Amino acid sequence: MDDSTLVCPLPVNRHPLVTIAHGGGGRLMHQLIEQIFIPAFNNDHLTARHDGATLELGATRLAMTTDSYVVQPLFFPGGDIGSLAVNGTINDLAMCGAQPRWLSAAFIIEEGLPMEILGRVVQSMRSAALAAGVALVTGDTKVVERGKGDGIFINTTGIGLVDHALDIRPTSIRSGDAILLSGDLGRHAIAIMSAREGLSFESTVESDCAPLADTVRALLAAGIEIHCLRDLTRGGLASALVEIAEASRSSLTITESAISVSAQIRGACEILGLDPLCLANEGRFIAFIPRLQATQALDILKIASGGAMAAIIGQVGDPSPSPPVLLTTPLGTTRVIEMLSGEQLPRIC
Amino acid sequence: MRYLDEYREPAAIAACIRAIRDSVTREWRLMEICGGQTHSIVRYGLDRLLPETISLLHGPGCPVCVTPVEAIDLAIAISLRPGAILCSFGDMLRVPGSSIDLFMARAAGGDVRVVYSPLDCLQIARDNPAREVVFFAVGFETTAPANALAVAQAEQAGISNFSLLVSQVLVPPAIEAILSSPHNRVQGFLAAGHVCTIMGCDQYYPLASRHRVPIVVTGFEPLDILQGVLMCVRQLESGRAEVENQYTRTVRAEGNRPARELISRVFRVVDRHWRGIGVIPDSGLALADNYRQFDAETRFTLTVTPASEPTDCIAGLVMQGARRPHECPAFGTTCTPESPRGAPMVSTEGACAAYYQYRR
Numbered sequence: 001m002d003d004s005t006l007v008c009p010l011p012v013n014r015h016p017l018v019t020i021a022h023g024g025g026g027r028l029m030h031q032l033i034e035q036i037f038i039p040a041f042n043n044d045h046l047t048a049r050h051d052g053a054t055l056e057l058g059a060t061r062l063a064m065t066t067d068s069y070v071v072q073p074l075f076f077p078g079g080d081i082g083s084l085a086v087n088g089t090i091n092d093l094a095m096c097g098a099q100p101r102w103l104s105a106a107f108i109i110e111e112g113l114p115m116e117i118l119g120r121v122v123q124s125m126r127s128a129a130l131a132a133g134v135a136l137v138t139g140d141t142k143v144v145e146r147g148k149g150d151g152i153f154i155n156t157t158g159i160g161l162v163d164h165a166l167d168i169r170p171t172s173i174r175s176g177d178a179i180l181l182s183g184d185l186g187r188h189a190i191a192i193m194s195a196r197e198g199l200s201f202e203s204t205v206e207s208d209c210a211p212l213a214d215t216v217r218a219l220l221a222a223g224i225e226i227h228c229l230r231d232l233t234r235g236g237l238a239s240a241l242v243e244i245a246e247a248s249r250s251s252l253t254i255t256e257s258a259i260s261v262s263a264q265i266r267g268a269c270e271i272l273g274l275d276p277l278c279l280a281n282e283g284r285f286i287a288f289i290p291r292l293q294a295t296q297a298l299d300i301l302k303i304a305s306g307g308a309m310a311a312i313i314g315q316v317g318d319p320s321p322s323p324p325v326l327l328t329t330p331l332g333t334t335r336v337i338e339m340l341s342g343e344q345l346p347r348i349c
Numbered sequence: 350m351r352y353l354d355e356y357r358e359p360a361a362i363a364a365c366i367r368a369i370r371d372s373v374t375r376e377w378r379l380m381e382i383c384g385g386q387t388h389s390i391v392r393y394g395l396d397r398l399l400p401e402t403i404s405l406l407h408g409p410g411c412p413v414c415v416t417p418v419e420a421i422d423l424a425i426a427i428s429l430r431p432g433a434i435l436c437s438f439g440d441m442l443r444v445p446g447s448s449i450d451l452f453m454a455r456a457a458g459g460d461v462r463v464v465y466s467p468l469d470c471l472q473i474a475r476d477n478p479a480r481e482v483v484f485f486a487v488g489f490e491t492t493a494p495a496n497a498l499a500v501a502q503a504e505q506a507g508i509s510n511f512s513l514l515v516s517q518v519l520v521p522p523a524i525e526a527i528l529s530s531p532h533n534r535v536q537g538f539l540a541a542g543h544v545c546t547i548m549g550c551d552q553y554y555p556l557a558s559r560h561r562v563p564i565v566v567t568g569f570e571p572l573d574i575l576q577g578v579l580m581c582v583r584q585l586e587s588g589r590a591e592v593e594n595q596y597t598r599t600v601r602a603e604g605n606r607p608a609r610e611l612i613s614r615v616f617r618v619v620d621r622h623w624r625g626i627g628v629i630p631d632s633g634l635a636l637a638d639n640y641r642q643f644d645a646e647t648r649f650t651l652t653v654t655p656a657s658e659p660t661d662c663i664a665g666l667v668m669q670g671a672r673r674p675h676e677c678p679a680f681g682t683t684c685t686p687e688s689p690r691g692a693p694m695v696s697t698e699g700a701c702a703a704y705y706q707y708r709r
Contacts, residue, residue, distance in 0.1 A: 017456040021443070027687050197465060263350045270353065272465075273440075273697075324709075330359050331571065333394025335707040341443065341686045342452075 021342025025234025063098035078206030082124030098160030110149030178294035210283035254314030356570030383541035384411030384698030406670030413696030428459030549604025625664035664691030
C-alpha cells in the first residue's frame with residue numbers, strides 16, 4: 001500500500017498513543033498543541049501563543065491562565081506541589097504583565113492519601129497565596145480509586161488585572177530589543193531529579209519556585225516598556241527562546257557566558273548528561289526590553305529575590321520566516337539552539 | 350568548575366589552535382570515534398576553529414546509535430510481557446525499533462523504567478520477587494564493567510529474577526572494519542578516552558602498525574579534543590603511526606585491571622550486528638556460558654525477527670566517516686529527532702542529531 005494515499009483524521013505523526021514525551025515541553029508537545037488543540041479551539045487569544053490570554057471587558061483588561069500540577073515527589077527541597085500550584089499559575093499571569101488577583105483550585109486526590117499530607121499541601125497553598133496577595137475563590141474536589149492517581153493532582157486557574165496599556169506578547173518584540181534573564185538556571189529541575197532519584201550532592205539543591213509578579217510589577221512601575229515575558233518552566237530557556245522566535249518570526253542571539261548556572265547545577269548536568277538550557281525552572285523568566293532601557297531593567301531584576309545573577313543575555317535580530325536562535329560560545333563560535341523533542345534523558349555514557 | 354573549566358578555557362584553546370595551524374602543511378582527515386567527542390565538537394564548533402585543511406569525520410561510537418533494531422524489538426517485546434519489568438538507561442527509550450519505541454511500549458502498558466545504573470535493577474528485583482527484571486545492557490567497553498558487576502552481584506546474592514538483554518559492542522573491531530573498507534578515507538583516529546580508561550591502550554598497537562595510522566587516545570572536553578588533533582597531525586606530518594595518550598589524567602596503559610577481569614569473567618566475545626553498518630566479526634559481548642542463566646534471550650525464549658532499516662538512510666556511511674549528516678537527502682526533512690529514519694538522528698550523541706541540534 002502506498003502510505004502517501006492514507007489520510008489520518010488527526011495528524012498524529014508516528015504516535016498512535018500519547019507518550020510521556022508529549023508532556024515534556026518540547027517539540028512533541030508543540031506538535032500536540034499545533035496539530036490538535038489549536039485547530040480544534042482556534043481563536044485570536046490562543047493563536048497569540050502566550051502563557052495566558054488577555055481578555056477585554058469594556059474598559060477592563062483581564063489576564064487568564066490555567067495549569068495543572070502533577071509533580072512527584074509532592075514535597076521537594078525549596079517547595080511542594082501546593083506552593084508550585086499557586087506560584088506557577090501566578091507566574092503565568094505575571095508573564096502577561098497582570099496583577100494576579102483570584103485563583104481557583106481543583107484537587108484530584110487518590111484514595112488513601114494521608115489526610116496529614118493533604119493538610120500540609122493546603123497550608124502551603126494558603127501561605128503562597130497570602131504572600132502573593134491572591135485569593136483562592138472557588139474550587140473542586142474529586143477522589144479517584146487507589147492506583148488511578150499519583151497521590152494528588154492540582155489544577156489552578158488564575159485571573160489577574162492588566163492595568164497598563166502595553167501589549168506583552170511575542171509579536172511585540174522588535175529588532176534590537178535586549179533579552180534579559182532574571183537569575184541562574186536549572187535549580188527546580190535538579191532539585192526534583194535529586195529528590196526523585198535519590199541523587200545527592202555536597203549540599204542540597206533547592207528549587208527556585210517563587211512568585212514573579214512583584215518583579216514584573218516593579219519593571220512596569222519603573223516605566224520599562226516590556227515587549228514580551230516568558231517564564232522558563234518545562235523545556236527551559238531553550239524552549240522559551242525557540243517558541244518566541246517562532247511566534248514573533250524574529251531571530252534571537254544569546255551569549256553563553258552571560259547565562260548563569262551555579263557550579264552545583266553544572267556539575268549535576270555534567271554527571272547526568274543534561275543541558276542546563278533545557279532544564280525546568282519555577283522562578284525564572286526572560287524579558288524582551290528596548291535596548292535603551294536594558295540596564296535600568298537589569299538593576300531592578302538584580303535586587304529582586306533570586307535575581308543576583310540576572311543578566312542581559314542577548315538581543316533580538318532581524319525578522320525571518322524561519323528565525324534561528326543562535327548562541328555564541330565562549331570560544332567565539334556559534335551554534336543553533338533547538339527545542340528538545342521531549343524531556344531530557346540521562347545518557348548512557 | 351574545577352577539572353572542567355580548565356579544559357574549556359578560551360585562551361588555552363586559542364593557543365592549541367595556533368599550534369595546529371603551525372603544524373599542518375596539507376589536508377588530513379581524522380575521525381573521532383566517540384559520540385561524546387562528536388557532541389563536544391559540534392556543540393563548541395571546534396571543527397570551525399580548525400584550519401580548513403583538517404576535516405573531522407564522525408565515527409560509530411554512539412552506543413544508542415549502533416544498537417540493532419532487533420535488540421530494541423526484543424526489549425519492547427519483553428516490556429510488554431505480563432509480569433516483566435524492562436529497565437534501561439534513559440536515552441534508549443526514544444530509539445525506534447521496527448514499529449515502535451520503548452516510550453510507546455510504556456504508553457501501551459509495558460513496564461519500562463529508567464535507571465541510572467544496572468545495579469539499581471537488583472533492588473527492583475528484590476522489591477518485586479514475583480516479577481522478571483531485565484536490564485537492557487547497551488554500550489561500549491565503558492558500560493560493560495557495571496553490567497558485569499550487576500550479574501556477578503545477582504549471582505552472589507542469589508537473585509534469580511534478574512537478567513540482562515545484552516547488546517554490548519567493542520571499539521577496536523569497528524576501527525578495524527573502517528580501516529579495512531575499500532572506501533576508507535580516515536588517516537588518523539582520536540580513540541575514545543573512556544573506553545581506554547577501562548581497556549587500556551594495548552588493543553590499539555596492532556591496529557596502528559598494521560594500517561600505518563596514528564591513534565591518539567583522547568578526552569572529551571574542547572581542549573582535550575584539540576590536543577588530540579594536534580598530536581595526530583604532528584604524527585601525520587612527520588610520517589609516524591603510533592598510539593599516543595592525550596587523556597593521561599584518566600587513561601593508564603593497562604586500563605582498569607579489576608574492570609577488565611570482571612568483563613572477561615562475565616562476558617565472551619561474539620560477532621555483533623551494528624545498526625546501519627552490519628555484522629562486524631568479534632565486535633560484541635554476550636554473557637559467558639557460566640552466566641547463561643542471566644541472559645534474557647535464553648530466559649524468555651525470544652525469537653528475533655530480522656528487521657529492515659530504511660533504504661533512504663545513509664547512517665552506515667555517516668558512521669563510517671564516508672558522508673556527513675547534512676549530505677543526506679532525508680536530513681532535517683523526513684528525518685528529524687521526532688521521527689528519526691536512522692540511528693544517528695536518535696541519540697543526542699549521534700552525528701545527525703548533533704548537526705540537527707546545533708547546526709541547521
